[in-house]
Amino acid sequence: MCCLWEGESRMAGGTCPIVHGGNTTVGRSNVEWWPQALNLDILHQHDAKTNPMDPGFSYREAVRRLDVAQLKRDLLALLTTSQPWWPADWGHYGGLMIRMAWHAAGSYRIADGRGGAGTGNQRFAPLNAWPDNVNLDKARRLLWPIKKKYGNQISWADLIILAGTLAYESMGLKTFGFAFGREDIWHSEKDINWGAEKQWLAENRYEGKSREVMDNPLAAVQMGLIYVNPEGVNGQPDPLRTAQDVRVTFARMAMDDEETVALTAGGHTVGKCHGNGDPKHLGADPEAADLEDQGLGWLNKTGRGVGRNTVTSGIEGAWTPHPTRWDGGYFHMLFTYDWVLSKSPAGAWQWEPVNVREEDRPTDVEDPSIHCTPIMTDADMAMIKDPVYRAISERFYQDPDYFADVFARAWFKLTHRDMGPKARYLGPDVPAEDLIWQDPVPAGPTDYDIPAVKARIAASGLGIAERVATAWDSARTFRGSDMRGGGNGARLRLAPQKDWEGNEPARLAKVLSVLESIAADTGASLADVIVLAGCVAVEEAARAAGVPLEVPFAPGRGDATEAQTDAPSFAVLEPVHDGYRNWLKGETAPRPEELLLERTQLMGLTAREMTVLVGGLRVLGANHGGRRHGVFTTRDGVLTPDFFVTLTDMSLTWVPVGHGLYEVRDRASGAVHATATRVDLVFGANAVLRAYAEVYAQDDNREKFVRDFVAAWVKVMNADRFDLT
Incomplete structure (x- = not known):
């Protein structure tokens, strides 16, 4: 119902002056108005405001209280109790539940780790409306009485996969096991790239006619399919x-x-x-x-x-x-x-x-x-x-x-690939066997003398930039999409990671030779020493900036062996860009700043955390190859907000000089102060990122900058420490 004005409307034709619905219905979104603007929405997909659970709610704690045996009995009874509104084939819903679980898990792809059954995303668009998922909405509605009964102790994500697994058991298969631990999301993951098609089942994600090169990171042959067209290629049997x-x-x-x-x-x-x-x-x-x-x-x-x-x-x-x-x-x-x-x-x-x-x-x-x-x-x-x-x-x-x-x-x-390491598995049916695709890591020592290790690191002769870059390279492989990568395991020293261009093999070999000696002499794991070396470097840089503090550190990382590492499977984790270290390998179609958002989202960071980390890593000298782009400081290795101070200084101007580079010039004299990349400049050009940059450029926020950088740094270093949660 439209609102009414008292008396005669002063709007032509009596039109209501309020735009009802705004951007959700008839209005255009910011992205539609300014399609070239950097869209930060991917970094805020699962904001706490969308989560209906109470603050402090822990699904991992709730599911530990679940009566698994009774839940299984209830599920098995449901499988063979046909409902008139959607009758079971042959009186058994097993086939339907298996398809539901299969299609939830089958959207996973290794290229970026997205998709899969780990979040219950099948409940939301676009997956709930995919042509290949026709009638799976009925399977989830059939499960509602179970979800209603057990409530917060069972997530939709876990329930969907358990229903399919129990369906197989009820039909006579001896299953390998099952793990709880999938936590639900609460709205659509609309920013995932499911394909560029504008219509369902379009055929344009292959290069040429060979059908051998499909667009990355996609894993299905057509929009709206889980895998392939069951009738044949483009619906033609062959x-x-x-x-x-x-x-x-x-x-x-x-x-x-x-x-x-x-x-x-x-x-x-x-x-x-x-x-x-x-x-x-x-x-x-x-x-x-x-x-x-x-x-x-x-x-x-x-x-x-x-x-x-x-x-x-x-x-x-x-x-x-x-x-x-x-x-x-x-x-x-x-x-x-x-x-x-x-x-x-x-x-x-x-x-x-x-x-x-x-x-x-x-x-x-x-x-x-x-x-x-x-x-x-x-x-x-x-x-x-x-x-x-x-x-x-x-x-x-x-x-x-x-x-x-x-x-x-x-x-x-x-059904478990996107859950990550076995440390995240919960429940009585977790298989004892360690599987290579789980990227197993042995438990690391915790009883060594941490102050002694820190003293050895400080006296090692390694520079701040060397230690920070090595710790970052070890941790940055983590991706929250499928919980792979990260510093735990110290696979940075193993093939293929030790030879990745993005890890600067020569610099890496030098740093690791020193850190390996420290680990051997102190009883610490190399994985811990790599991270601790970065933390010591940050402490030194903060102290030089006048903010003495101790970077939180949790020991216990282990060192994986070659036998525990499926080297070929790690190829998908190789970085070909890292805006945090101002590096881009060759030419690429997406803009560098968009690639930065991609890495940031996979690492589970917010736009604010991205901002403070980029600014801090620049002044710490962590750029790939020691390049000076974006290093807006004369005090290398000092954790200052100089990056943001320079970026917001209106006495400077920014001049493109080709190949994605810019010169920072004095407006009055024209003197060149520094060089920068698109990734640097976006923090001054994008309205939201500039707002964050201005916060850190303020005279009264120098200590806040340091403390925010440390908090974000620790978050990255501990992203794969599932034993801490």
């Missing part, structure tokens, strides 16, 4: 071409060929596809649905639209004769029959067996007296048409126990 897509997408999720076949086969051993109806009758997705639909999408309001009449993928049928049983039916069907192309009732391409025997025909989901034709997707046919996949499939067919073990391990990896 198992060998589909095999190429499958191999690329699963590799980008850190799965090898054997794991890929196991996951494909294990996922299709149970459940079915749904396409027994006209997809044109489906309503809007959950985000576009009417208010009365209460967040449920894809509703068929013209007919029954549930049970045997459900339309999801458009493909119709089960893969195996017994879709609620874990068995070898998948490979039995693949290798027993010849398969021909056909169309589902919904018009989707699918493969059907020739002369299938009655005992190999699954029953109807509602009437066991009716037998139906089994099906395969184009991805299933790839498992026997691709030579490598076929050899693996044959071994699984001949050795069902081996297949079950490989699948159980692959399912555990799929």
Whole structure:
């Protein structure tokens, strides 16, 4: 209802003077008005204001009080209690729950660690409305009574994966284990790059026609898919071409060929596809649905639209004769029959067996007296048409126990990969075995003499810049998206990290040779000594600035071995840019300041923390290669706010000189004071960042600058210390 003015409106045509809805409906956002402006929203995705939990609430503490045994009993009962509003296929919701868990975990990609099941993000757009996630909203609504009962003791993120894992157990699979510990987010991760397409299922994320080079960091072949199109490449059946897509997408999720076949086969051993109806009758997705639909999408309001009449993928049928049983039916069907192309009732391409025997025909989901034709997707046919996949499939067919073990391990990896190290796992079903993809790190010593180590570091002859840069390089690999990287483990000394260009191998080797000797002599881990060396350097720089303090330090980091390090998997962590050290490797399409935001978000830092760290690292001389860009100080190694003082000084002007560089000149004389990069200048050009810069440039905030820098520094150094939380 529009507001009314008393008496006759003075607005032409009686228009209401208030713009209702603002930027949420009809108004344009700042990004739309100024598309080239630096958008800092990615750094504030999960602001505390969006979190409805009480201050101080700890999910890790709450889940420790959970009655896991009773929760499992309740979930198992739910799986076989069909609800009239969304009936269970064959009276068992297992297939639906497995698909929900699978699609939650399957959005993970190794390039940036984003996606995955670790945050419960499937509840929000865009994932809740993806074409590949049709009807998974029903699975989450079916779980609501469980979530309602156990409340804060079980997150949606954990519940989604547990439901899928228990579904497999209820069907006869011996699973590898399960860990609690996923904490929910509370709004859409709208700033994640899911692809540049402007429409669902568009085909433009490959370079050329080879389908070998897909845009990074994407891991699905089309917008709105978890992996590949089940009907074939661009919806056209061709198992060998589909095999190429499958191999690329699963590799980008850190799965090898054997794991890929196991996951494909294990996922299709149970459940079915749904396409027994006209997809044109489906309503809007959950985000576009009417208010009365209460967040449920894809509703068929013209007919029954549930049970045997459900339309999801458009493909119709089960893969195996017994879709609620874990068995070898998948490979039995693949290798027993010849398969021909056909169309589902919904018009989707699918493969059907020739002369299938009655005992190999699954029953109807509602009437066991009716037998139906089994099906395969184009991805299933790839498992026997691709030579490598076929050899693996044959071994699984001949050795069902081996297949079950490989699948159980692959399912555990799929559903836990984005949780990070094992230290984050909680619950009674955490496997004892350490897995290489968990990046294991042994516990480090804590009983050594920290003051003695600090004294050795101070007397080592290593400069402030050398120590700060080495500690930073060790810690900066951490990414909160999948909790990988960081300084714990001291993998900075191992391949491939010791040879990364961004780590300055020559400087790194020099510093490590000194720090390794100190670690060996004092009983400390090298990982601790690397971080402690940086902390001592910061203390020295703060003291020189007139702010004596002690940088908080927590011992206990361990040193990983080569045997505990899957070197190839760390390639995705290699930095090709680091605005904090004012370094960019070669040419790049995104602007350097946007790359800085990318690294900042992955490290879990705020815009304010980013600002103070950049300013501090500049004056500490931490630039890559000792470059002087942005080093706006004459007191190297002194923790002063000189970077911000210079940036806000209106007696200076900034002149572009090419290649992304600028000269800092005196307005009156034209004398050149310094040089700078785009990353430096953005802290004076962007309105929000300039506001932060002005705070630190104030005469009364010099001590605040030091203390804020130390707090942000410690946050980076401890980001991977999950044992401290």
